Amino acid sequence: MTATTDVLVVGGGSTGTGIARDLAMRGVDVTLVEKGNLTHGTTGRMHGLLHSGGRYAVSDQASAEECIEENRVLRDIAGHCVEETGGQFVQLEGDPDEYFEEKLEGCRECGIPAEVLSAEEAREEEPYLTKDVKRAIRVPDGAVDPFRLCVANAVSAENHGARVETHAEVIDLLGDDERITGAEIRHETGPGKRSHGKSGETEEIRAEYVVNATGAWAGRIGEMAGVDIEVRPSKGVMVVMNCRQVDTVINRCRPKGDADIVVPHETTAILGTTDEEVEDPEDYPEERWEVDLMIDELKRLVPILGEARTVRSFWGVRPLYEPPEVGSSDPTDITRDYFLLDHEERDDLHGLTSIVGGKFTTYRMMAEEISDHVCDQLGVSATCRTAEVPLPGSEDESVLDAGMDRFGLRSPVARRSTQRLGSRADEVLSSVEPNPVLCDCEAVTRAEVRDAIDQSGTDLNAVRIRTRASMGNCQGGFCCHRMASELHPEFDEPQAYAALDDLFEERWKGERHALWGEQLSQAGLNYALHSATMNRDRDPADREEAIAFGEFDGGQRGD
Amino acid sequence: MAIEDDVTVVGGGIAGMTAALAAAREGVDVRLLSHKDSTLKSASGLVDVLGYLPESDGEGPLSDPFEAIPQLPDAHPYRTVGVEGVREALAVFDGVVGDRYRGDHTDRNALVPTHGGAVKPTARYPASAAAGLASDDRSALLVGFETVTDFDAPLAADHLESAGVPFAARGATISFPGDFRVDAKITRFADALDADERVAVQGDGYTTELPVREALAEAVKPHLRGAERVGFPALLGQHRPDEVRESLEAELGAAVFEVPMGPPSIPGMRLEGALTGACREAGVRFTTGNPVVDYEEGGRAGSEDIAAVRVERNGAAIPFHADQFVLATGGLVGKGIDSDREGVAEPIFDCHVPHSGDRYDWFADAAFGDHPFARFGVETDDDLRPLDRRGDVEFPNLRAAGAVLGGHDFAAEKSGAGVSLATGVAAGRSAAKEVSDS
Numbered sequence: 001m002t003a004t005t006d007v008l009v010v011g012g013g014s015t016g017t018g019i020a021r022d023l024a025m026r027g028v029d030v031t032l033v034e035k036g037n038l039t040h041g042t043t044g045r046m047h048g049l050l051h052s053g054g055r056y057a058v059s060d061q062a063s064a065e066e067c068i069e070e071n072r073v074l075r076d077i078a079g080h081c082v083e084e085t086g087g088q089f090v091q092l093e094g095d096p097d098e099y100f101e102e103k104l105e106g107c108r109e110c111g112i113p114a115e116v117l118s119a120e121e122a123r124e125e126e127p128y129l130t131k132d133v134k135r136a137i138r139v140p141d142g143a144v145d146p147f148r149l150c151v152a153n154a155v156s157a158e159n160h161g162a163r164v165e166t167h168a169e170v171i172d173l174l175g176d177d178e179r180i181t182g183a184e185i186r187h188e189t190g191p192g193k194r195s196h197g198k199s200g201e202t203e204e205i206r207a208e209y210v211v212n213a214t215g216a217w218a219g220r221i222g223e224m225a226g227v228d229i230e231v232r233p234s235k236g237v238m239v240v241m242n243c244r245q246v247d248t249v250i251n252r253c254r255p256k257g258d259a260d261i262v263v264p265h266e267t268t269a270i271l272g273t274t275d276e277e278v279e280d281p282e283d284y285p286e287e288r289w290e291v292d293l294m295i296d297e298l299k300r301l302v303p304i305l306g307e308a309r310t311v312r313s314f315w316g317v318r319p320l321y322e323p324p325e326v327g328s329s330d331p332t333d334i335t336r337d338y339f340l341l342d343h344e345e346r347d348d349l350h351g352l353t354s355i356v357g358g359k360f361t362t363y364r365m366m367a368e369e370i371s372d373h374v375c376d377q378l379g380v381s382a383t384c385r386t387a388e389v390p391l392p393g394s395e396d397e398s399v400l401d402a403g404m405d406r407f408g409l410r411s412p413v414a415r416r417s418t419q420r421l422g423s424r425a426d427e428v429l430s431s432v433e434p435n436p437v438l439c440d441c442e443a444v445t446r447a448e449v450r451d452a453i454d455q456s457g458t459d460l461n462a463v464r465i466r467t468r469a470s471m472g473n474c475q476g477g478f479c480c481h482r483m484a485s486e487l488h489p490e491f492d493e494p495q496a497y498a499a500l501d502d503l504f505e506e507r508w509k510g511e512r513h514a515l516w517g518e519q520l521s522q523a524g525l526n527y528a529l530h531s532a533t534m535n536r537d538r539d540p541a542d543r544e545e546a547i548a549f550g551e552f553d554g555g556q557r558g559d
Numbered sequence: 560m561a562i563e564d565d566v567t568v569v570g571g572g573i574a575g576m577t578a579a580l581a582a583a584r585e586g587v588d589v590r591l592l593s594h595k596d597s598t599l600k601s602a603s604g605l606v607d608v609l610g611y612l613p614e615s616d617g618e619g620p621l622s623d624p625f626e627a628i629p630q631l632p633d634a635h636p637y638r639t640v641g642v643e644g645v646r647e648a649l650a651v652f653d654g655v656v657g658d659r660y661r662g663d664h665t666d667r668n669a670l671v672p673t674h675g676g677a678v679k680p681t682a683r684y685p686a687s688a689a690a691g692l693a694s695d696d697r698s699a700l701l702v703g704f705e706t707v708t709d710f711d712a713p714l715a716a717d718h719l720e721s722a723g724v725p726f727a728a729r730g731a732t733i734s735f736p737g738d739f740r741v742d743a744k745i746t747r748f749a750d751a752l753d754a755d756e757r758v759a760v761q762g763d764g765y766t767t768e769l770p771v772r773e774a775l776a777e778a779v780k781p782h783l784r785g786a787e788r789v790g791f792p793a794l795l796g797q798h799r800p801d802e803v804r805e806s807l808e809a810e811l812g813a814a815v816f817e818v819p820m821g822p823p824s825i826p827g828m829r830l831e832g833a834l835t836g837a838c839r840e841a842g843v844r845f846t847t848g849n850p851v852v853d854y855e856e857g858g859r860a861g862s863e864d865i866a867a868v869r870v871e872r873n874g875a876a877i878p879f880h881a882d883q884f885v886l887a888t889g890g891l892v893g894k895g896i897d898s899d900r901e902g903v904a905e906p907i908f909d910c911h912v913p914h915s916g917d918r919y920d921w922f923a924d925a926a927f928g929d930h931p932f933a934r935f936g937v938e939t940d941d942d943l944r945p946l947d948r949r950g951d952v953e954f955p956n957l958r959a960a961g962a963v964l965g966g967h968d969f970a971a972e973k974s975g976a977g978v979s980l981a982t983g984v985a986a987g988r989s990a991a992k993e994v995s996d997s
Contacts, residue, residue, distance in 0.1 A: 288919050292900065434734075434741045436706045446708070478821075481675060485711035493717035497676075508926035515922055516898045520932060523922075524891035525601065527933065529821050530926075531970035533603045534675030537927035538611055538619065538971070541677065541722040549725050551622040552680070553662060553669035554694040 001203040005031040008207035013043035016213035017153035018367030024160035026382035033185050035169035037462040039150045042215045045316030047238045047272040048265040050142035051361040057106030063336050064110040066362045073387045079394045080422030081149040087141025087249030091134045095254045128302050141249035143265050147465035152391035173224045180351040182206040212354035215319030216281035227347040233281040234318045234331040236273035237290040242309040242473050244269050259297035271298050277331045281317040313513035321356035338366050393422030416443040439479040441472020449486050458495050460503035476507035477526030563880045564590040565994040569851050570887030572597035574961025576834040577983030578885045583841035585991030594850040598893045603819035604826025610680030610973030620680035622667050634966035636978050640985045648980040655837040661689045674710045674820045676718030685826045687800045690788050691816035693724045700786035701730040710792040731782035736774035745794040752803045753796045776810030788814040793825050864956050883956045883990035890962030896935050910937045910945040910953050936965030943986045958986040
């Protein structure tokens with residue numbers, strides 16, 4: 001099987017989907033391939049902070065300036081993905097005054113609105129802050145939903161004619177020592193299991209130009225091309241709480257250190273993070289001390305975190321990169337800046353560029369720069385419009401308001417749905433009757449789940465990231481099977497159950513790091529519901545051998 | 560004057576109520592203390608005894624649970640009470656529930672379809688589920704309702720067939736007749752069926768009113784196509800399930816059964832009602848709505864007895880004195896076993912709960928792996944008295960029953976209700992005997 005395209009983008013994270021959207025809007029024919037589902041790598045494993053730039057205002061002012069610029073752009077073009085929470089850099093008694101002053105000065109130098117709050121003012125804004133607060137700097141940090149944003153980019157790219165192929169892994173690059181001319185991909189599908197792309201086959205995609213936007217995995221693609229890309233993957237843990245202990249982003253105002261941020265995100269608060277260099281972006285230890293460190297350190301900022309319910313933890317891998325001559329030994333010293341590696345310039349290999357480093361907040365800017373570069377190579381003169389044109393769902397706030405009216409502002413379910421769907425709310429919510437709630441924790445209705453299935457097929461993890469279904473307190477115990485039921489009868493029974501098993505395992509994986517107290521009790525309940533009540537752990541349909549039904553109680557008919 | 564009973568049972572689930580009932584029937588004064596709704600509301604209402612042996616990957620289901628009990632590990636609660644103890648407890652249960660449950664005509668397990676589309680082995684099943692047994696070869700139609708999202712009848716029917724059941728299964732999803740809210744709870748449907756409320760039904764160009772049982776049968780008829788039995792999610796009446804089922808059977812000309820569901824479980828609530836009734840009849844006093852938080856030691860010098868448990872009410876701690884106590888507070892799910900980042904504990908008496916010091920040893924990596932947390936609970940001597948870390952009895956007058964006991968994984972084995980019944984009866988009788996002997 002063969003396909004052709006102008007540009008092949010490898011990687012379905014924020015940068016890859018951003019590039020696909022940008023190029024597609026400029027009229028370039030784009031194909032994007034991602035080995036997992038969208039956001040599968042780094043993007044889906046961040047804490048959801050929309051940087052104001054304050055975090056880098058002392059250490060990395062160039063990044064800080066980019067952040068504040070893009071922060072403003074994303075509020076404009078992706079309103080339905082951003083929550084304007086604001087943020088505080090909190091100084092505790094004993095934290096250095098000089099650094100506080102430097103931070104404030106740095107923010108002002110970088111054009112980041114910054115205001116000093118007294119201890120009283122800080123605690124008035126965030127009542128759960130510790131009494132040890134000395135003062136704080138208020139900055140326009142925000143919370144962003146990376147899943148929704150990434151999906152919106154992909155949908156926009158498709159609307160402009162791009163092909164977006166998930167569960168499609170690059171297994172080889174096409175071309176020779178001088179020029180890359182495409183890639184061979186393998187669709188991760190098979191009869192009776194999944195049906196995203198074609199059924200379990202490989203495909204050659206021939207392209208004029210290939211963009212390697214695989215972040216921490218960039219070295220892998222580099223190897224296939226015979227070039228050396230020294231990404232330095234660095235892991236960080238995030239701990240998810242069951243409710244929002246804070247409504248603004250709380251940063252600890254000190255030079256640097258692990259466990260210094262709490263980000264409110266939808267119904268949760270996310271604690272972060274560590275910074276540990278790892279060898280392999282896919283295989284690294286997920287350790288207990290990291291989880292404990294988050295709680296023990298951050299409860300010094302927000303004491304109730306020590307007693308609060310933790311629902312799960314997850315780890316992300318930063319795609320850090322620094323030019324070989326720098327040689328930092330500590331990953332926290334490595335710049336958060338991004339680098340465009342043109343392999344023609346660098347390695348005499350035509351047709352391939354890699355983008356490495358960078359951070360989520362500036363994904364659009366990175367995409368713009370690399371799209372400019374690709375357009376140069378292809379001789380395309382169109383200019384970038386991604387900073388002006390809203391993403392799907394954010395086009396028109398009045399549509400959102402109308403949708404909220406129509407579905408009743410009093411209903412928290414409708415409010416959450418319209419917030420998630422943005423301007424698509426009316427279209428989606430009116431598509432299914434009746435429309436009961438499938439996920440009670442996150443108030444996700446059947447219509448939203450079906451809409452997500454229309455977009456992503458049997459991959460319930462892709463449904464999850466689009467809707468937040470199964471991401472609440474119960475971690476899917478009460479709703480995974482309801483979500484899987486929505487696949488049927490469009491998809492057959494084995495596909496629906498395989499999808500259920502996948503989602504259930506995925507939810508379990510992160511919950512393992514929060515198994516004490518309330519969440520262990522919840523895990524016990526989930527396990528009992530699925531094992532004792534449904535017998536999913538020893539489901540007779542999974543057995544090789546048939547059950548001898550005749551040996552069991554046949555009932556007492558006729559009584 | 561102090562509150563004083565012969566036996567005080569802490570916990571209102573199957574184990575607690577069975578212990579209280581068994582003790583009261585021995586002629587002693589019994590009080591049962593319970594805080595919140597028991598986990599019966601979350602359980603299916605099936606009474607499992609033993610469906611699989613531990614670590615029996617790929618083996619089972621067991622057709623005869625009694626035969627398998629002697630093969631269980633020594634630490635298993637069934638080994639403490641013995642096969643006879645299990646049989647005696649089932650006899651108590653059968654007497655309490657009467658016609659409401661089936662399965663006592665044979666030692667063999669029944670295979671009951673679950674709302675997840677699998678079948679599972681169980682020893683006693685509600686009469687309402689009896690026509691649904693998987694060993695029965697009559698063709699079945701499963702009926703689901705659009706807004707009852709836990710049960711997808713066509714998918715469940717397909718899945719039953721892929722398990723090789725000896726009957727043809729089909730599924731249909733219909734709208735529950737009448738003008739019910741999209742978010743109506745299943746108890747609302749059950750109430751409507753109990754009362755046979757009249758509901759508005761759309762006909763061909765007209766609207767009419769029908770009793771809801773008849774309207775439901777009419778909605779099912781076009782899908783019947785000769786099916787000999789019809790299964791619904793378990794919502795066919797909270798209080799008059801037999802009557803609801805008989806009405807539907809008469810209208811449909813087919814047997815009708817319920818498929819047990821998760822929370823809120825109407826069969827679980829019916830069972831709770833039956834047990835509560837039996838306890839009240841036997842003279843058990845109930846004190847509910849407030850948590851037992853700790854205990855008072857015996858007043859006599861050198862005594863290790865518990866003198867009283869303390870219930871917290873409006874900030875005050877009220878002592879309930881008794882001669883003997885039964886701990887039936889449930890496991891991790893029922894909060895009879897508690898934990899934090901550092902360890903696992905039994906919160907009222909601080910009884911020893913064996914566990915690893917590293918919380919990463921509490922679980923297996925796979926969702927359905929062999930989880931140590933599933934076995935968390937107290938260890939006991941052969942009189943069900945909890946043991947401390949040295950293996951000595953914690954308190955001479957405290958026994959434990961049900962999910963607070965360690966050493967078994969009720970979810971994997973399908974043994975939850977059976978363990979609660981067997982240890983409840985044994986603990987209750989033993990406590991009463993102690994009172995009578997003293």
